Amino acid sequence: MELLAPARxxxxxxxxxxxxxxxxxxxxxxxNMRITAKNFTREELKEGVKIAHDNNxxxxxxxxxxxxxxxxxxxxEILDFAVESEVDAVIVSDVGAMMLARDYGLKVHASVQTNxxxxxxxxFYSKFAKRVILSRELTLNQIREIRKKLKEEGxxxxxxxxxxxxxxxxISGRCxxxxxxxxxxxxxxxxxxxxxxxxxxxxxxxxxxxxxxxxGKYLLSPKDLCMIEHxxxxxEVLDSFKIEGRSKNADYVMRTVKVYREAxxxxxxxxxxxxxxxxxxxxxxxxxxxxxxxxxxxxxxxxHDFQYEIxxxxxxxxxxxxxxxxNFYKKIGVAEIKLTGDLRxxxxxxxxxxxxxxxxxxxxxxxxxxxxxxxxxxxxxxGVKIRGIARENDRVFVLLKKDTTIKS
Numbered sequence: 001m002e003l004l005a006p007a008r009x010x011x012x013x014x015x016x017x018x019x020x021x022x023x024x025x026x027x028x029x030x031x032n033m034r035i036t037a038k039n040f041t042r043e044e045l046k047e048g049v050k051i052a053h054d055n056n057x058x059x060x061x062x063x064x065x066x067x068x069x070x071x072x073x074x075x076x077e078i079l080d081f082a083v084e085s086e087v088d089a090v091i092v093s094d095v096g097a098m099m100l101a102r103d104y105g106l107k108v109h110a111s112v113q114t115n116x117x118x119x120x121x122x123x124f125y126s127k128f129a130k131r132v133i134l135s136r137e138l139t140l141n142q143i144r145e146i147r148k149k150l151k152e153e154g155x156x157x158x159x160x161x162x163x164x165x166x167x168x169x170x171i172s173g174r175c176x177x178x179x180x181x182x183x184x185x186x187x188x189x190x191x192x193x194x195x196x197x198x199x200x201x202x203x204x205x206x207x208x209x210x211x212x213x214x215x216g217k218y219l220l221s222p223k224d225l226c227m228i229e230h231x232x233x234x235x236e237v238l239d240s241f242k243i244e245g246r247s248k249n250a251d252y253v254m255r256t257v258k259v260y261r262e263a264x265x266x267x268x269x270x271x272x273x274x275x276x277x278x279x280x281x282x283x284x285x286x287x288x289x290x291x292x293x294x295x296x297x298x299x300x301x302x303x304h305d306f307q308y309e310i311x312x313x314x315x316x317x318x319x320x321x322x323x324x325x326x327n328f329y330k331k332i333g334v335a336e337i338k339l340t341g342d343l344r345x346x347x348x349x350x351x352x353x354x355x356x357x358x359x360x361x362x363x364x365x366x367x368x369x370x371x372x373x374x375x376x377x378x379x380x381x382x383g384v385k386i387r388g389i390a391r392e393n394d395r396v397f398v399l400l401k402k403d404t405t406i407k408s
Contacts (some may be wrong), residue, residue, distance in 0.1 A: 020261030119149035165244025353394035
């Protein structure tokens with residue numbers, strides 16, 4: 001069972017490795033469906049591949065946008081680089097690009113953009129791909145049937161599916177709204193997400209009467225997918241659990257990877273159901289638009305997954321920057337932090353940096369001038385005992401309930 005994590009940069013990649021992802025998917029600055037994210041330079045990707053391989057993990061490179069005739073020369077250049085950098089597979093939606101990648105000797109994963117919804121289509125893509133990422137619109141029963149048919153025909157094809165993260169109102173991400181309104185093509189990774197904005201719904205009658213049905217609602221903004229309550233069922237039908245989020249920060253990667261890794265392991269050791277309340281509570285600490293099971297159970301229950309009343313983050317938690325690491329004393333496990341906000345014993349802090357990745361710690365011991373303190377005020381330098389390893393210039397955040405105030 002592979003747990004596959006997103007990474008927008010090296011910080012996220014290292015975090016994913018540290019917290020138990022088996023694979024990481026990322027993009028260069030060309031031909032990926034998150035072109036507006038930070039993404040990797042060529043040298044950063046090489047470094048990321050080394051980090052992953054040194055830890056027995058895999059790296060998959062996203063090349064999953066629409067490919068136009070003008071793009072073919074650049075595509076061949078990137079495929080050359082993919083071979084050179086030793087990525088473990090490329091994620092591709094264009095059939096021509098799949099053929100080219102195969103000719104270059106690269107393993108291919110058929111992107112969710114291919115909208116694979118049945119076993120015959122999956123069989124077709126097995127000519128080019130080692131793995132298919134199934135359409136988001138499939139129910140669990142439909143996936144189960146596809147797997148059964150492929151097995152009966154002896155087709156060796158890995159099935160990957162999303163288990164957590166943002167959902168798109170369009171079919172497997174094939175949307176033209178951003179291109180139509182802003183000339184920013186979502187199918188080339190340049191989506192401005194107009195679906196997340198407030199819309200008015202008006203019913204136009206043939207007699208000219210315009211009835212206002214709904215005003216000021218987020219009609220096109222689905223809740224986020226969260227399948228943490230259904231891990232045992234998913235393990236039966238999928239080979240890879242994919243977490244969405246290549247535009248998100250390292251703390252999102254840290255928490256989602258940590259929770260899903262623990263959940264998968266808990267299924268195997270028989271402790272899953274007793275730990276489930278903890279898993280659900282932890283996931284609420286990360287950015288989310290409220291949670292839903294997407295399409296997985298649409299054939300069993302009648303429910304909607306749209307958040308009509310809110311915009312953006314529905315998490316009851318927020319993270320506030322409170323300082324920067326100025327030194328780390330490895331022998332005693334103490335991070336010296338220059339504070340831009342107050343810090344207290346009992347606070348949960350998140351430390352992030354390019355080399356550090358992302359670590360979460362509960363403040364249990366602090367000292368100023370070698371004297372224990374319970375509260376450290378803004379402007380002070382405080383020594384904080386931590387279990388992990390921090391580095392100079394790492395940023396420090398405190399995780400707070402939204403109704404909590406902090407001085408800064």
